[in-house]
Each structure stands twice: as structure tokens, then as C-alpha cells.
Amino acid sequence: MNRTGLQTKESNARLNLIKAGLKKRYFKERVFRFFGMVAILTALAMLAILFVSITGKGYTAFEQTFVRLDITFDTEMIDPENTGAKDVHSKGDYGGIVKKSLRQMFPDVKDRRQKRDLYSLASSGAAFQLRKMVLSDPSIIGTTQTIWVPTDDDVDMLMKGHIKVESGVSGRIKPYKLEWIHSLKDRGALEKRFNRALFTSGDSREPELAGIWGAVVGSLYTMMVTLLLSFPLGVATAVYLEEFAPQNMWTDIIEVNINNLAAVPSIVFGLLGLAVFLNFFGLPRSAPMVGGLVLSLMTLPTIIIASRASLKSVPPSIREGALGVGASKMQAVTHHVLPLAMPGMLTGTIIGMARALGETAPLLMIGMVAFIVDIPTGIFDIATVLPVQIYLWADSPERAFVERTSAAIIMLLAFLLLMNAAAVVLRNKFEKRW
Amino acid sequence: MNHMAVFIAVIGLSAFGFYIGRSRSIKTVDGEIRKLNSMPGYYGMFVALWCGLPALAIFSLWMVFESSVIMSLVASGLPPDIQSLPKEQLSLIMNDIRNIADGIAVSEKRDIYLLSAAEHVNRLKFTGVLALGVLVVSVCTTCLSLSMKHIKPNMRARVNVEKTIQALMILCSTIAIFTTIGIVLSVLFEAIRFFQQVAFTDFIFGLHWSPQMAIRADQVGAAGSFGMIPLLTGTLMISAIAMLVAVPVGLMSAIYMSEYAADKVRTVVKPVLEILAGIPTVVYGFFAALTVAPFIKDLGGNVGLDISSESALAAGMVMGIMIIPFVSSLSDDVINAVPQSLRDASLGVGATQSETIIRVVLPAALPGIVGSILLGVSRAVGETMIVVMAAGLTANLTANPLQAVTTFTVQIVTLLIGDQEFDSPKTLAAFALGLVLFVMTLILNIVALYVVRKYREQYE
Incomplete structure (x- = not known):
């Protein structure tokens, strides 16, 4: 009796001790949980900040300020001898025509320096635009037309509010230039329009003329080479290792190799490309061919690993069934296992390609950083790719390139999102759970 | 583009081979297919493979060696006084010739010998393509007719085809090894x-990094110094900052996801977090250079700290954001692999959930977590674009994260962008740095993979 009393007393004391600690422990529990939540929210917030800051910087690049000019296609300046020949037309003084039209809009400008500032209102691309018009339709020579041409990037930035007026006055835009801009605006001769150049032209030193199309085409060629090389090679390797290879040292070496290659920094692949493909084999610099070669070596491990996982998930009963009715091993694999594993392999390939599409560093090594105006027409042409274009633009000092860089990033992310969405759809639609 | 035509011709001939091989096999048994050893398609494949493979092998070998052969031929055809120029100048001239031949006008001065050499290049290219076409097509047709002779009803076409395909697959699987060998050799050789x-x-031990070399031999005081210690400390500092961001955030979110979060939250948040891993690094670089770095600089300015606009802090933080999903998804996997029975036992004796996690789950998952962190470090060390765009270019031996430091990868990129001379230590130094980088990441990866594998075996 006494003893049990003592015991209850003791256990009561222990219980009290536990109860006294409970509050603290529950508090700790809540703190721990809170930290977990904070961690996730931090990560999500970072993602949100990234997206918001880039779209916030970039959305204005989809518009470009245009100025309305009354252009007189003066026969004197284009084709003084009235030959009507194309090569004479293409050599006409279109810059002079633009300047003349600007002078007509602001007839009081007399000072030479002020005149130069006046000419800089319109983009230097305006002359090319006029030449193109004349070349496509020579009958406009001698007539006067109202044409919208892109403004210089300074004016564009001012209109978009990226250059503050106060700092603009002291900096690149002088007060009288500001007055002209206001007067143009009052006359309705300044307008923001959709920036077609951004999507249709190649790189340029002038922000208002620069576009991503050259880089997009370069990326497409590079990705084509990468896909054509890495998909068959990756699938063949995965099938061999998973279905045919005997378990021995040789296959172990291959496996370890693949796993290690998957974690080698991408820039090292660039060094490989530079030393082997360019210097040893003498392949052309800056070509999508070489870029594709390097990127396919880089994406191979990703594709192999995904394909093997996909092959592994096909149940053995499928193989056994095929073998049981007399198929050879190769037939069992090609007729039965491969079709079932294909969605998983394609998913892995798309993810690998998405990574390759965003890859920059190895391509810097093989010279795909050149300033390239022309749109590439083949896999041996010099070209650049979208991420490298982003890198190049991000390095440019002009304020207008910041928004264009952001716009290029938005496009790149859109491509990647599309690819990843395709991978997800493919996985959900075709992947079987056994 | 003419190479493309040759390639298409090969493919077309193989397809033709498949068709006639197949019909020939049917003809040999007068349409009674059951008398054939294999299905007719295998005879077609047999012919197609024999027709296509040798030609494709020749084609790829040709493609690999074409330009170097042409350039050496052109070089030997140059005037002797130019051939006797030093190697670097000669390679510049060869570059000019190549560019002129490609129709890219780089230099204004176009000497007559350059133009004639460029013409020589184009002529050789033209004859090359012609010769390749003739060679490949003749090989194709010869092999085609030879293999057609082999088609007999009792020929084991299927076994033959399957053996060839398997051999091809073995060849494919060795590419991984060749890549590794290629990396090691190319980096090692130049190093x-x-x-x-x-x-x-x-x-290895030098404390000073300034890879400027004298342009002329008579220049004074421009010997350049190649001590990698400042780069090593810079790399380690930026990686450390990155891990300081990535490990707590990544690990805690992995714990929350696997232990607390409801299924609905998990299915939404996990893929969203993985978006972070899919964003190209050049985008992070832009973000670091144009958003984070100015922000940190202003913040420092407000408290009276002088922060460099290329501070290690900005680059490291953004790199940390990039690494969060690596740490979190790998840790998530290993935490999920901890057997439920361990948790149940701990909860059963009255531990709260957080106590269970801290005292039972995490110690059990520790090796895997360490492995995932090591993989994250290896990513951070090898990451290029973020540091190229947001970190500094000059090597500072400093422990202050508010100053600009530089890393291995930044130096490799700056040394190798632009025109290179392959004899100057400046260019070769990049490969030595590449070697160090490769070895560092290799060790980290091997250790990490070993730790993770060991850990997995424990619970399987």
C-alpha cells in the first residue's frame, strides 16, 4: 500500500515534469514547423521576385517608339540620272533623305551641333527602311510619303520613362532635344508601336534595330544537331546497358562514367569542344554543328539515365511473354519493351534538351559569342544562340539593351516552359504505372 | 550544304537497299515466305545496313578531317616567305584565309596571296565534296551489290542484323568513356x-593572379603571374555563401515537404520549386548583376558599408537560390527513404514530430543529406554564368564577402573568349584551371555518389 503510494507519487511527479516541459516542446514544434514554412516561402518568393523583376524590366521591350516623318523620295538623292537601275537605287543617299525630312520638321535648327542632335532623333535604321521600300517599289521615287520609322534608343527610353528627365537633361538628352521630343509628341508624331524588329531581325549595335531572330534560328540549328546526335546515341546506350550488357567490370566502368559525366561542370565540356573539335579536328568556330556536338555530349548522360529508368520500369513479364512465344531478345526489346518505355525516354530527352537550350558556358568556349548580324542558314554558318545573345546584350552599356535582354529572357523562359509542359503532358498521358 | 546532299544520298541508297533486299529475298523463294530463314524485312535490313554503314563511316571520317587537310594543303601552297613566318602569325593568316573563303569580310587589307589562297580553299572544298560524293556513292553501290549476292533462303539474316545492331549499341555505349577520356586528355595535354x-x-601555391603577358618581347614588367590561390579562395567563398543560402532553405523545405505538408500542397509546390532548377544560369546571372547586386550595394550604402557592385555576396546569394532545388529534391528523396517504422517508434514513445525529425529521421538520413550537399557544392564550384556576369574579374585575396572576387570559371571564360594564341601561357592557363576544376568536382561527385549509394544500401 505504502509502496504503491510512493510509486504513484513518483509517477505523478514524473508526469508533472513531463507536463511542465510539454509547453516548451510544443512551442519548439511550432517553431520548427514555422521555419519549414518560411524556407518554402523564401524559395517561392525568390522565384516570384525573379519573374517579377524580369518581366517588369522586359515587357516594355515589346513596344518601340516610332516617329512619323514626311519623307520626300527625292529623285536627286536616289537616282539623279534617272537610270531606274536597282544597284543605283540601292546606293541612294537615304540617310540624307531622312535628315532632310527632320530638318523640314524643325526648320529653326541652324547650329551644326544641334543639327546633329536633331538627326539622332530617328534611328539609323530608318535609312535602310527607306531603301527597302524603294527597292521593292521604285515607283515611289519622286513622291512624298508619310512613314513611321523607329526612333533612336535614347528617345525610346525617354518615352518609356526609363531615363528620368532630370538626369536626361544633364546626360544624353539635352534640353532642346527634350523640347523637340515634346513638340513631336504634341503633334502626334511620336507613337509606341509593336516592336517587330525584336522578333524578326538579327543582332545589331543599335538597340532599336536589334532582334533575337538570328539567335533563335541559331538555337534551333544547334538543338537540331543536339537532338539528332544525343537521342539515338542515348537510347542505344540505355538499351544496351539495361537489356543486353553482361554484368562485368566493363559495364561498371561505363556506368560510373555516365554518372560522373552528368555532374561535370558544363564549362569543362566547352574546354573539350575547344581542344578536340576546334583545335584537333579543325571544325569551324562559332558553328551550330560544333555547339550541337558539345551540347549532345553534355545531354547524353541525362538522356541515358532517364531512358534506363524508363526501361527499368517496364515489367519483366513483358519480356518474358515475348520470349515465351519465340521472339528473339532483340525482337522482344524492339517490338515490346521499347514502345512501352518510349514516353519515359522522350520525357527525359525533352528535359535534357531544355537544359541544353539554356546552356551558355560551353558555347562561349567554342566561339559562339561573336557579334553576328546575319541570320544563319545552316549548321556550318557562324551563329549564336539565345542564351548567349542574352549574355551579350546584358553586357552592353546601352540602357535600352536592358529591356531587350529581359525580353529575350522572357522568350527563352517561354520556350523552356513549353518544353517542360510538353514533358509533363507526355508523362501524364502515356506513362503507364505497372 | 553539299555534304547534306551526299548524306541524303547515302540514306536514300540504304532505303533503296532495304526495298530491293526485301523483294529479292521473296523472289528467291517464289513468294513462299515460310521457306526463308528470316522474315523478308530482315533481308532488307541486312542489305540496308551493309549499304549504309561503311558509307556513313567514310562520310563521318571525311567530315572530321576535311577542313584540317584542306588547310594544310593551302598552307603548303602559300608563298615561301609567308610560310617561313612564325607560327602565331601564320595561324592568324590562315584564319583570314578561312574567313575570306567563307565570305566573311574581316580585314580590309586583302593581299593578293590571301585572295588566291581563299580561292584555293574554295576550289579544294568543291573538289572535296565532289570526290566525297563519288567515293561514298561507289562504296554504297559496291556494298549493295555484294550484299545482294548473299541473299539466299537459308541465310540467317535476322541473326546477322541483330548482331550488327548489338555491335552498334556497344559502340554507342562507349561514347561516355570516350567523352571522359577526351575531357581528361584535352585538359591534361594543354595543362x-x-x-x-x-x-x-x-x-598551385602562388598568391598572385594576373595573367597579362607581354605583347612584345621587349616590354618590361609584364611577365604575368599565375598563382591560383586567390581564385581558389574566391571560388570557395562564393560557393560557401551559396551553400549558406541553399542548405538551410533547401533542407528545411525538404523536411517540411516530406514530413508536414499535405499532399495537395506537395503536388503543387514541388514542381514549382523545381522550376528554379530549370531556369538557365544566364538568367540568374542577369538577375544577380542587374537586380540583386545594385540592391545589396544600395542596402550597404544606407548602413554606411562600402559594397562593391560585383560583390561575392550578390553572386553567392543568387547561386544559392539556384542550388536550392538540388539540395531540396535530393534531401527529399533520402528523407522519404527513411523507413516509416523509425518514425512510428519515435512518435510512439511520445516524441513530438519535430523531435522525431531532429533526433531520428535526420540522423538516419544524414549520409544522404551530406551527399546532396556535396553535389550542391560541386554545382556551385563549376557554375559559370552567374559568376561571369555578377562576380569580379580581378583576383583579390580577401575574406571579405563585400568585395569583388573572381573564380576559376570566370577566369577560364575571360582567358578563352576572343582571339587565342595556343602557345601563350595565358590561353593554356585556362586549361590548367579547367583541370583543377575538373579534379575538384570529380572528387566531390565521387565522394557524394559513394556516400549516397552506401546510404541507400543501408535501408534496402
């Missing part, structure tokens, strides 16, 4: 050439 000019110990 050894570098160490012939700069002492190995100077490189």
Missing part, C-alpha cells in the same frame, strides 16, 4: 604544356 612554361608549384 602540361602550361606547366612547361610556368612552374607547377608557382601555379
Whole structure:
């Protein structure tokens, strides 16, 4: 009796001790949980900040300020001898025509320096635009037309509010230039329009003329080479290792190799490309061919690993069934296992390609950083790719390139999102759970 | 583009081979297919493979060696006074010739010998393509007719085809090994050439990095120094900052996801977090250079700190954001692999959930977590674009994260962008740095993979 009393007393004391600690422990529990939540929210917030800051910087690049000019296609300046020949037309003084039209809009400008500032209102691309018009339709020579041409990037930035007026006055835009801009605006001769150049032209030193199309085409060629090389090679390797290879040292070496290659920094692949493909084999610099070669070596491990996982998930009963009715091993694999594993392999390939599409560093090594105006027409042409274009633009000092860089990033992310969405759809639609 | 035509011709001929092989096999047994050893398609495949493979092998070998052969032919055809020029100048001239031949006008001065050499290049290219076409097509047709002779009803076409395909697959699987060998050799070879000019110990232990070399031999005081210690400290500092961001956030979110979060939250948040891993690094670089770095600089300015606009802090933080999903998804996997029974036992004796996690789950998952962190470090060390865009270019031996530091990868990129001379230590130094980088990441990866594998075996 006494003893049990003592015991209850003791256990009561222990219980009290536990109860006294409970509050603290529950508090700790809540703190721990809170930290977990904070961690996730931090990560999500970072993602949100990234997206918001880039779209916030970039959305204005989809518009470009245009100025309305009354252009007189003066026969004197284009084709003084009235030959009507194309090569004479293409050599006409279109810059002079633009300047003349600007002078007509602001007839009081007399000072030479002020005149130069006046000419800089319109983009230097305006002359090319006029030449193109004349070349496509020579009958406009001698007539006067109202044409919208892109403004210089300074004016564009001012209109978009990226250059503050106060700092603009002291900096690149002088007060009288500001007055002209206001007067143009009052006359309705300044307008923001959709920036077609951004999507249709190649790189340029002038922000208002620069576009991503050259880089997009370069990326497409590079990705084509990468896909054509890495998909068959990756699938063949995965099938061999998973279905045919005997378990021995040789296959172990291959496996370890693949796993290690998957974690080698991408820039090292660039060094490989530079030393082997360019210097040893003498392949052309800056070509999508070489870029594709390097990127396919880089994406191979990703594709192999995904394909093997996909092959592994096909149940053995499928193989056994095929073998049981007399198929050879190769037939069992090609007729039965491969079709079932294909969605998983394609998913892995798309993810690998998405990574390759965003890859920059190895391509810097093989010279795909050149300033390239022309749109590439083949896999041996010099070209650049979208991420490298982003890198190049991000390095440019002009304020207008910041928004264009952001716009290029938005496009790149859109491509990647599309690819990843395709991978997800493919996985959900075709992947079987056994 | 003409190479493309040759390639298409090969493919077309193989397809033709498949068709006639197939019909020939049916003809040999007068349409009674059951008398054939294999299905007719296998005879077609047999012919197609024999027709296509040798030609494709020749084609790829040709493609690999074409330009170097042409350039050496052109070089030997240059005037003797130019051939006797030093190697670097000669390679510049060869570059000019190549560019002129490609129709890219780079230099204004176009000497007559350059133009004639460029013409020579184009002529050789033209004859090359012609010769390739003739060679490949003749090989194709010869092999085609030879293999057609082999088609007999009792020929084991299927076994033959399957063996060939398997051999091809083995060939494919060795590419991984060749890639590794290629990486090691290319980096090692150039690095050894570098160490012939700069002492190995100077490189490993040197405290000063300024790879400017004298442009002219008579220039004074421009010997360049190649000590990698400042780069190493810079790399380690930026990686450490990155891990300081990535490990707590990544690990805690992995714990929350696997232990607390409801299924609905998990299915939404996990893929969203993985978006972070899919964003190209050049985008992070832009973000770091144009958003984070100015922000940190202003923040420092407000409290009276002088923060460099290329501070290690900005680059490291953004790199940390990039690494969060690596740490979190790998840790998530290993935490999920901890057997439920361990948790149940702990909860059963009255531990709260957080106590269970801290005292039971995490210790059990520790090796895997360490492995995932090591993989994250290896990513951070090898990451290029973020640091190229947001970190500094000059090597500072400093422990202050508010100053600009530089890393291995930044130096590799800056040394190798632009025109290179492959004899100057400046260019070769990049390969030596690449070697160090490769070895560092390789060790980290091997250790990490070993730790993770060991850990997995424990619970399987």
C-alpha cells in the first residue's frame, strides 16, 4: 500500500515534469514547423521576385517608339540620272533623305551641333527602311510619303520613362532635344508601336534595330544537331546497358562514367569542344554543328539515365511473354519493351534538351559569342544562340539593351516552359504505372 | 550544304537497299515466305545496313578531317616567305584565309596571296565534296551489290542484323568513356604544356593572379603571374555563401515537404520549386548583376558599408537560390527513404514530430543529406554564368564577402573568349584551371555518389 503510494507519487511527479516541459516542446514544434514554412516561402518568393523583376524590366521591350516623318523620295538623292537601275537605287543617299525630312520638321535648327542632335532623333535604321521600300517599289521615287520609322534608343527610353528627365537633361538628352521630343509628341508624331524588329531581325549595335531572330534560328540549328546526335546515341546506350550488357567490370566502368559525366561542370565540356573539335579536328568556330556536338555530349548522360529508368520500369513479364512465344531478345526489346518505355525516354530527352537550350558556358568556349548580324542558314554558318545573345546584350552599356535582354529572357523562359509542359503532358498521358 | 546532299544520298541508297533486299529475298523463294530463314524485312535490313554503314563511316571520317587537310594543303601552297613566318602569325593568316573563303569580310587589307589562297580553299572544298560524293556513292553501290549476292533462303539474316545492331549499341555505349577520356586528355595535354612554361608549384601555391603577358618581347614588367590561390579562395567563398543560402532553405523545405505538408500542397509546390532548377544560369546571372547586386550595394550604402557592385555576396546569394532545388529534391528523396517504422517508434514513445525529425529521421538520413550537399557544392564550384556576369574579374585575396572576387570559371571564360594564341601561357592557363576544376568536382561527385549509394544500401 505504502509502496504503491510512493510509486504513484513518483509517477505523478514524473508526469508533472513531463507536463511542465510539454509547453516548451510544443512551442519548439511550432517553431520548427514555422521555419519549414518560411524556407518554402523564401524559395517561392525568390522565384516570384525573379519573374517579377524580369518581366517588369522586359515587357516594355515589346513596344518601340516610332516617329512619323514626311519623307520626300527625292529623285536627286536616289537616282539623279534617272537610270531606274536597282544597284543605283540601292546606293541612294537615304540617310540624307531622312535628315532632310527632320530638318523640314524643325526648320529653326541652324547650329551644326544641334543639327546633329536633331538627326539622332530617328534611328539609323530608318535609312535602310527607306531603301527597302524603294527597292521593292521604285515607283515611289519622286513622291512624298508619310512613314513611321523607329526612333533612336535614347528617345525610346525617354518615352518609356526609363531615363528620368532630370538626369536626361544633364546626360544624353539635352534640353532642346527634350523640347523637340515634346513638340513631336504634341503633334502626334511620336507613337509606341509593336516592336517587330525584336522578333524578326538579327543582332545589331543599335538597340532599336536589334532582334533575337538570328539567335533563335541559331538555337534551333544547334538543338537540331543536339537532338539528332544525343537521342539515338542515348537510347542505344540505355538499351544496351539495361537489356543486353553482361554484368562485368566493363559495364561498371561505363556506368560510373555516365554518372560522373552528368555532374561535370558544363564549362569543362566547352574546354573539350575547344581542344578536340576546334583545335584537333579543325571544325569551324562559332558553328551550330560544333555547339550541337558539345551540347549532345553534355545531354547524353541525362538522356541515358532517364531512358534506363524508363526501361527499368517496364515489367519483366513483358519480356518474358515475348520470349515465351519465340521472339528473339532483340525482337522482344524492339517490338515490346521499347514502345512501352518510349514516353519515359522522350520525357527525359525533352528535359535534357531544355537544359541544353539554356546552356551558355560551353558555347562561349567554342566561339559562339561573336557579334553576328546575319541570320544563319545552316549548321556550318557562324551563329549564336539565345542564351548567349542574352549574355551579350546584358553586357552592353546601352540602357535600352536592358529591356531587350529581359525580353529575350522572357522568350527563352517561354520556350523552356513549353518544353517542360510538353514533358509533363507526355508523362501524364502515356506513362503507364505497372 | 553539299555534304547534306551526299548524306541524303547515302540514306536514300540504304532505303533503296532495304526495298530491293526485301523483294529479292521473296523472289528467291517464289513468294513462299515460310521457306526463308528470316522474315523478308530482315533481308532488307541486312542489305540496308551493309549499304549504309561503311558509307556513313567514310562520310563521318571525311567530315572530321576535311577542313584540317584542306588547310594544310593551302598552307603548303602559300608563298615561301609567308610560310617561313612564325607560327602565331601564320595561324592568324590562315584564319583570314578561312574567313575570306567563307565570305566573311574581316580585314580590309586583302593581299593578293590571301585572295588566291581563299580561292584555293574554295576550289579544294568543291573538289572535296565532289570526290566525297563519288567515293561514298561507289562504296554504297559496291556494298549493295555484294550484299545482294548473299541473299539466299537459308541465310540467317535476322541473326546477322541483330548482331550488327548489338555491335552498334556497344559502340554507342562507349561514347561516355570516350567523352571522359577526351575531357581528361584535352585538359591534361594543354595543362602540361602550361606547366612547361610556368612552374607547377608557382601555379598551385602562388598568391598572385594576373595573367597579362607581354605583347612584345621587349616590354618590361609584364611577365604575368599565375598563382591560383586567390581564385581558389574566391571560388570557395562564393560557393560557401551559396551553400549558406541553399542548405538551410533547401533542407528545411525538404523536411517540411516530406514530413508536414499535405499532399495537395506537395503536388503543387514541388514542381514549382523545381522550376528554379530549370531556369538557365544566364538568367540568374542577369538577375544577380542587374537586380540583386545594385540592391545589396544600395542596402550597404544606407548602413554606411562600402559594397562593391560585383560583390561575392550578390553572386553567392543568387547561386544559392539556384542550388536550392538540388539540395531540396535530393534531401527529399533520402528523407522519404527513411523507413516509416523509425518514425512510428519515435512518435510512439511520445516524441513530438519535430523531435522525431531532429533526433531520428535526420540522423538516419544524414549520409544522404551530406551527399546532396556535396553535389550542391560541386554545382556551385563549376557554375559559370552567374559568376561571369555578377562576380569580379580581378583576383583579390580577401575574406571579405563585400568585395569583388573572381573564380576559376570566370577566369577560364575571360582567358578563352576572343582571339587565342595556343602557345601563350595565358590561353593554356585556362586549361590548367579547367583541370583543377575538373579534379575538384570529380572528387566531390565521387565522394557524394559513394556516400549516397552506401546510404541507400543501408535501408534496402
